[in-house]
Amino acid sequence: MSSTTVKFDSSTGTDKVVQIIKNMMNKCTDTMLLPIIGITSFLFLWSITAQSIHTSLGEFPGPSAVAQQFSALYDEHITEREKADAFYERLAKRNAAKLAKNPDYVVKNRTYTGKETFVDQIFTSLFTVTAGFIVAAIIAIPLGIWMGLSKRLNSAFNPMVQVFKPVSPLAWLPLVTMVVSALYVSDDPMVSKSFLTSMITVSLCSLWPMLINTSIGVSTINNDLLNVSKVLRLPTLTHIKKIVLPASIPMIFTGMRLSFGVAWMVLIAAEMLAQNPGLGKFVWDEFQNGSSDSLARIMAAVIVIGFIGFLLDRVMLKIQQKVSWDKTS
Amino acid sequence: MNPAINDYDAEKAFLNISQIDMVFPTATGGFTALKEVDLQIAKGEFISLIGHSGCGKSTVLNIVAGLHQATKGGVLLKNKEVNEPGPERAVVFQNHSLLPWLTAYQNVELAVKQVFNKTMSKAEMKDWIEHNLKLVHMDHAMHKRPDEISGGMKQRVGIARALAMQPEVLLMDEPFGALDALTRAHMQDSLMEIQNELNNTVIMITHDVDEAVLLSDRIVMMTNGPEATIGEILQVNLERPRSRLSLAKDVEYNRLRSEVLTFLYEKQRKIEIITENKAVLKTPAKKRMTN
Numbered sequence: 001m002s003s004t005t006v007k008f009d010s011s012t013g014t015d016k017v018v019q020i021i022k023n024m025m026n027k028c029t030d031t032m033l034l035p036i037i038g039i040t041s042f043l044f045l046w047s048i049t050a051q052s053i054h055t056s057l058g059e060f061p062g063p064s065a066v067a068q069q070f071s072a073l074y075d076e077h078i079t080e081r082e083k084a085d086a087f088y089e090r091l092a093k094r095n096a097a098k099l100a101k102n103p104d105y106v107v108k109n110r111t112y113t114g115k116e117t118f119v120d121q122i123f124t125s126l127f128t129v130t131a132g133f134i135v136a137a138i139i140a141i142p143l144g145i146w147m148g149l150s151k152r153l154n155s156a157f158n159p160m161v162q163v164f165k166p167v168s169p170l171a172w173l174p175l176v177t178m179v180v181s182a183l184y185v186s187d188d189p190m191v192s193k194s195f196l197t198s199m200i201t202v203s204l205c206s207l208w209p210m211l212i213n214t215s216i217g218v219s220t221i222n223n224d225l226l227n228v229s230k231v232l233r234l235p236t237l238t239h240i241k242k243i244v245l246p247a248s249i250p251m252i253f254t255g256m257r258l259s260f261g262v263a264w265m266v267l268i269a270a271e272m273l274a275q276n277p278g279l280g281k282f283v284w285d286e287f288q289n290g291s292s293d294s295l296a297r298i299m300a301a302v303i304v305i306g307f308i309g310f311l312l313d314r315v316m317l318k319i320q321q322k323v324s325w326d327k328t329s
Numbered sequence: 330m331n332p333a334i335n336d337y338d339a340e341k342a343f344l345n346i347s348q349i350d351m352v353f354p355t356a357t358g359g360f361t362a363l364k365e366v367d368l369q370i371a372k373g374e375f376i377s378l379i380g381h382s383g384c385g386k387s388t389v390l391n392i393v394a395g396l397h398q399a400t401k402g403g404v405l406l407k408n409k410e411v412n413e414p415g416p417e418r419a420v421v422f423q424n425h426s427l428l429p430w431l432t433a434y435q436n437v438e439l440a441v442k443q444v445f446n447k448t449m450s451k452a453e454m455k456d457w458i459e460h461n462l463k464l465v466h467m468d469h470a471m472h473k474r475p476d477e478i479s480g481g482m483k484q485r486v487g488i489a490r491a492l493a494m495q496p497e498v499l500l501m502d503e504p505f506g507a508l509d510a511l512t513r514a515h516m517q518d519s520l521m522e523i524q525n526e527l528n529n530t531v532i533m534i535t536h537d538v539d540e541a542v543l544l545s546d547r548i549v550m551m552t553n554g555p556e557a558t559i560g561e562i563l564q565v566n567l568e569r570p571r572s573r574l575s576l577a578k579d580v581e582y583n584r585l586r587s588e589v590l591t592f593l594y595e596k597q598r599k600i601e602i603i604t605e606n607k608a609v610l611k612t613p614a615k616k617r618m619t620n
Contacts, residue, residue, distance in 0.1 A: 224426035227396055230414040232443045232494075242439060246430040325430030325474075 061296035066303070069296040077117035084112040116277045122304065125278030128195060129267045129312075132202025133260055139203070140210035140259070141252060145244060147211070148218020165208040169201050169266040173273050176200045198267060198276040206263035210255040217251025218244055246325060253320040260316055264309045279305055343372040343407065343530060344393070344498055350401035351388050362388050364556035365402075368549060370498075373528045377541035379589060380551030380560075381597065386534045389551075390500050393532060394420050406497060416444045419496035423503045425483040427475040433486040434471040437461055437493050444494045461493040462486070464523055481512035485519070492527070501533040505540065514573065517543060525570055538589045542582060543573060550592045561592055 043063045053060035061069075091110060098105045116124065147154045180197050221244065229243045271280025283301050286294045321327060351363035362385045370376055378386045391397040393404050395414035404411040406418065414420075419440075427436045437458045445454060462468050465485040475483050484504055491499055504520075505513040517540055524531070524544075535541050541548045545565050552560040565585055567576065576582040 224422050228426050231420050232440055233415055234443060
């Protein structure tokens with residue numbers, strides 16, 4: 001693109017210019033052209049196949065139907081926002097009028113009870129997954145460090161880890177639901193039960209990759225570095241802070257990225273069953289709804305879910321690159 | 330500082346490695362790596378340990394460092410028994426062992442903070458760290474991280490870190506083994522220069538006959554394992570400061586050199602006992618958290 005800024009005064013330079021342009025073309029091909037070709041052929045195949053699949057809800061949605069639903073979902077979101085704004089405006093006016101009539105009037109503030117839009121649901125999902133992931137990290141990383149430091153603790157815990165690791169979120173969910181219902185009893189709950197259930201399920205499933213990676217990272221620290229710590233007689237806390245944590249940070253982050261991926265996958269399933277108002281509930285509601293648009297709307301959600309999962313991983317990678325001393329990861 | 334200082338017998342027993350046996354447990358019973366290793370070192374002496382690989386040189390060093398515990402016998406430093414690692418017996422490891430996430434300065438700082446926490450002010454620590462890095466000619470790259478400097482430079486920082494602890498004994502495990510010949514020669518000269526100035530008590534493991542003769546006051550030659558022990562001790566009375574160029578033609582230097590070579594390649598010709606050597610390597614260092 002900026003080949004004009006590269007200037008050569010001799011005739012031998014033309015070869016170099018050609019070379020540079022070639023390199024740039026190659027780069028463009030790799031980063032732009034090939035993905036575009038890939039995506040286009042995928043869309044083509046998708047629309048061809050979609051036409052020949054007939055479900056009870058009509059034809060399977062092709063790319064154009066899904067694109068239409070994207071804009072429909074966005075429009076619904078805007079309309080819903082306008083409705084909400086209008087509601088609050090009316091409420092403010094009414095309260096003001098009542099106050100003018102009667103200065104002792106106690107203002108009643110009601111919240112708008114319209115349904116969540118697709119965009120709201122995305123944010124609910126993001127919030128739930130982050131909360132669940134953070135809870136898991138708070139448990140898994142310290143425990144993993146401890147397990148990595150102590151062979152005995154590792155031997156004691158390892159059987160449990162190995163057994164619980166492959167458990168599907170769908171198996172945990174009924175148990176979590178019942179436990180939450182039994183224990184989380186409050187007249188004025190801070191968060192809804194469905195949120196708590198989804199969050200805990202996410203935590204239970206995303207705990208393991210972090211735990212395992214952290215403990216492996218800590219237990220495989222180079223012996224020489226441990227010897228340095230011994231020769232310096234570093235106290236345990238300094239040892240963990242100065243040697244153990246930095247040395248195992250790359251492994252801890254690998255675990256965190258795996259866990260976040262698991263958390264996002266688990267969340268959708270958990271939300272479906274727990275009816276937490278996120279993307280999982282959206283998919284479930286559309287499925288139950290069974291309108292002719294439902295499949296296209298679910299497909300739109302699938303694409304959004306995939307895209308957000310990808311973005312979350314990128315964000316974790318960026319954080320890793322910022323925090324870790326090892327810039328090669 | 331220590332009342333024991335006045336009690337110890339003249340110079341001879343500054344560091345006393347006393348009748349050490351080392352038996353490693355293996356699947357097929359104990360493997361005796363060291364048998365009755367006995368060595369007394371005076372203050373300010375530079376000792377080289379030389380021997381074929383697998384003869385237990387590193388084990389001796391690790392026992393003095395406190396990283397391993399002798400099965401029988403023990404190590405006395407100024408008449409006090411050594412039973413755990415400590416900064417008064419600083420180690421320069423073979424592969425530098427710098428923390429890769431810290432700069433050269435910070436690596437030395439970690440040691441200085443730990444050792445002089447109570448006795449130095451912040452400004453004094455800074456001066457002391459910089460002084461030690463200057464000593465190994467690393468003041469120009471103080472704020473670079475290990476992956477940004479060459480192998481020789483890393484080893485210099487490793488030496489600076491060890492020196493900064495002001496150890497009673499400096500233990501070096503093949504400090505220059507991983508370096509190319511030119512860098513190694515350069516590092517040896519640097520070490521001699523530093524040794525002239527500080528007159529540390531040093532135990533250095535080496536494979537390099539020239540290095541041993543050039544640097545040492547005494548060369549301790551070890552027999553082959555298993556049951557390795559001290560075969561011969563060679564006194565090196567070459568005048569200091571020594572220069573590798575003038576020594577190259579020196580009669581005494583060449584005599585010493587050939588004595589070591591004779592010991593290594595005639596008297597202790599290496600008979601490979603690969604399986605048993607492997608058993609030693611496989612035995613993990615005891616994982617012990619001090620404090």
